[in-house]
Amino acid sequence: MKLNQIRGKPKARHARKRVGRGTGSGLGKTSGRGHKGAKSRSGFAIGGFEGGQMPIYRRMPQRGFTNHNRRHWREVTLGRIQRAVDAKALDLSGVIDADAMRQAGLFRKAGDGVRVIQGGGELSAKLNLSVSGISAGARAKVESLGGEVSLLPDAQGERSRARREKRVAKKADKKANKQASAKNAETTPAPETSAPKTPAAGGAESDAPVASA
Numbered sequence: 001m002k003l004n005q006i007r008g009k010p011k012a013r014h015a016r017k018r019v020g021r022g023t024g025s026g027l028g029k030t031s032g033r034g035h036k037g038a039k040s041r042s043g044f045a046i047g048g049f050e051g052g053q054m055p056i057y058r059r060m061p062q063r064g065f066t067n068h069n070r071r072h073w074r075e076v077t078l079g080r081i082q083r084a085v086d087a088k089a090l091d092l093s094g095v096i097d098a099d100a101m102r103q104a105g106l107f108r109k110a111g112d113g114v115r116v117i118q119g120g121g122e123l124s125a126k127l128n129l130s131v132s133g134i135s136a137g138a139r140a141k142v143e144s145l146g147g148e149v150s151l152l153p154d155a156q157g158e159r160s161r162a163r164r165e166k167r168v169a170k171k172a173d174k175k176a177n178k179q180a181s182a183k184n185a186e187t188t189p190a191p192e193t194s195a196p197k198t199p200a201a202g203g204a205e206s207d208a209p210v211a212s213a
Contacts, residue, residue, distance in 0.1 A: 071112035074098075078138055079121025080106055095150075097130040113152065116142075 019031035033040040048055050081101075084090045089104035098110040107114075113132025118141060127147040132154070134142075139149050 073115040074107050074111045075115050077120030078123040082123050085125045095128050095130045
């Protein structure tokens with residue numbers, strides 16, 4: 001067998017459709033696109049249009065939503081921290097924070113904060129961590145070896161919590177004011193209606209009550 005004799009299976013490869021090569025091919029002149037219109041021009045795409053019926057992207061139900069204010073945590077396992085300690089990339093004499101982990105090569109960007117999780121290997125070193133978050137298992141493992149864990153204040157979370165509490169308080173005040181207005185309307189007596197004035201002789205109005213028939 002020679003390289004120039006190697007062939008694929010019959011009908012495994014199909015010839016490319018050649019358009020615009022004469023009317024005898026059936027795909028000449030307008031190349032099967034027809035006359036005029038956007039579909040006959042290059043660079044036109046339907047883009048999900050289905051002839052007027054409800055397109056598939058509108059027939060399908062929506063599930064959930066995308067939170068544009070979500071935060072991106074940088075997760076680091078205890079096993080990776082231990083390997084960095086073994087490689088002398090982390091100094092156990094000081095506090096291990098996001099900057100120390102970045103300089104040790106555990107990640108390039110800290111994102112919105114560092115979160116330590118359990119896994120990736122066994123931890124044997126005594127750590128003094130200062131991170132944005134840590135799982136319950138990782139905290140228990142660090143503290144069981146005599147280490148310490150300090151969590152950084154969550155500024156964005158505090159702002160969100162303050163905004164939420166402000167909305168709740170505003171809603172409660174609005175409800176209380178509405179109830180007070182309704183209560184005052186019930187206790188306030190209705191104003192008395194005065195008798196209509198009748199015109200006296202000479203065209204002047206008189207305050208005398210009208211006698212009933």
